[in-house]
């Protein structure tokens with residue numbers, strides 16, 4: 001009994017840690033699965049790169065960020081609405097996160113990396129994820145915004 005309880009406690013703690021670190025979250029796993037199925041080769045959380053991109057496609061020198069809308073302040077997104085309580089605190093925190101994201105994208109660009117940002121609220125359908133990534137590869141990186149609802153059909157994911 002006691003051992004079972006301790007084990008449960010340990011498991012729930014590590015789950016909690018995982019959530020706090022913000023890595024291997026649902027949205028990111030989803031993107032990874034989609035890219036994997038499409039035959040892309042990628043690496044995860046390259047700490048040696050600015051901003052520690054969630055997913056990196058070395059072949060295309062492409063860094064992919066999978067952003068939670070709230071934490072990264074997705075412009076004009078419902079999910080990014082700030083709480084009424086402690087509004088200033090949250091506003092400052094999210095502004096800081098956004099500034100860090102911008103700096104990372106600039107630094108990656110300076111190192112010759114392309115960058116695509118995938119927003120949590122836009123991950124619902126697989127084709128649009130592939131669309132954004134394929135578009136970024138074609139155009140040398142851009143924000144996924146520009147591709148949302150854009151072309152589809154002609155973009156086949158290239159296998160490595």
Ligand SMILES: [Zn+2]
Nearest residue numbers: 069074077121
């Ligand atoms: Zn959003």
